[in-house]
Amino acid sequence: MKSLLFACCLILAVTISTKADVAKPKTSPKPAKSVLHTSLEIVPDGKLYEAKLQISESDFQTLRAALNDAPGAGPVRGAIAFSAPRTIIAGLLMFLAVSVAGVLFARSSSFGRTQKALGAVLFVAVVLGAAAMITRGNAGPPGSWRWRNLPQALADGKSTIGGLDIEVVPDDQMSGRPMRLIIPLKKGNNPGEE
């Protein structure tokens, strides 16, 4: 009985000591989550003594909903969200549109109509291609383009507006900073270095 009790105590002690020695599991740093794309205006104001960050109520609600993971709480956004069902439906409809247009084009006999149909098909294709490139391929001027004159504008006391992605970053990656504004300023864009 004593030996049994001793063995139990030994096992318990070993278990505790073993558990206590277990290293804290390495947590992979969570990536920053982009929750909102909006625009930011930087306004220099000589009358203020403290910097202010003003945020619209709707944007704030979106941020709060994103943090709470409450999908219905945020306002409905109009961005082209590529959800699977909607993309499938859109793809099928576009397939039908192009197919029917192709059949009509093949059946059209007169040259004038053929030209018109060809023009229409080309136009639709170009518009769709351009839209796809702009929305999905990051075509067009990059976001930093709008910020290129920020230093000069700040020096002149003028405001600057540009696009902004609001990211929610885990606390441990912020190194004690509560908030950080990162502006995409290229060195070549700096008027002082040109």
Added chain:
Amino acid sequence: MQSAVELKTWPIVRTVPSAKVFVAIVVLCTLASAALASWLPLQVSIVTLFLFAGPHNWFELHYFLMRLPVRFGRSRNFFLTAFIGLGILTFAYVTLPFIYNAAPWSEEAWSTIIASWNTLLLVWLALLVWLRSRQKTRANWTWLVPVGLALCSLNWLGPNFFSLAIVYVHPLIALWFLDRHLRRTRPAWSRAYRRCLCLLPLMLAAMIWQLSRTAPLSDDNGLFWRITQHSGAEVLPQVSSHLLVSVHMFLEMLHYGVWIVALPLIGRMASRRFWDVKTVPVARHPKGFPRIVTGLLVVAVAAVVVLWFGFSIDYSTTRDVYFTIAIAHVLAEAPFLLRMI
């Protein structure tokens, strides 16, 4: 002898303004609308909606009644489809806010609901086009099938963008109505009018150029917030809300101008008292419905007064209610425009 006959036919010689006067008025109104909408978008939006939203609906109803045949005849299916679709789509649209508030919809689910309504609208329009094309054997409208399908596809990619497009395209439909009307009643003005229409993209380009870098409008109160949201500030957050509200207001002012000023003055309504029910063919015809037409127009006048009263008491709520119910007049324009093509 010939001059005597002419005198008998046209006993009153009326001075018809020349196309130049018409062009001058159109250009002046366009420039004034653009300037006002760019300068004070929110204030102009509030005042314009208060003054003209109700009356322009009355004039639209009057115009549609003027174009309604006494007997549908071969167009029976077309009008039945038009009115049934109008009722169903309006009812579905009015119920959308209740559906939204009834449950916590995810963004995805709500987008699907909006896309479904837009698809219903496109299907209804396609049906109307098909029925109309059967009456116009010479016209070939089959190319509208792939266009409709492509629009459906784009709608499913971005339902909110599609809904916003309806908000911006709807005012332009009035310009189309005016074009068709001028071609029938004043062909001499039609060419000049089409040249004036070239001014529209130029004005829009100038507004976009001027206002794209402006600071967003202050939407710190409920009403201003509603106005900016209606113009798409939430759907297009990268675009200055000043630009959005100004462009939308500019188009709305043109829309009101066409329905309240241009069409009544150019059309047959100018020759007689437009408030006289007998000016409406459906009421004037021996087999017509004068009581129903009178009742409709009187109810419409009462609705205008109620709207003004509502705007005076609670502008924001009345604005919301108006824009929800007003989808009916947006939809009603489609069948009557198709009848004019």
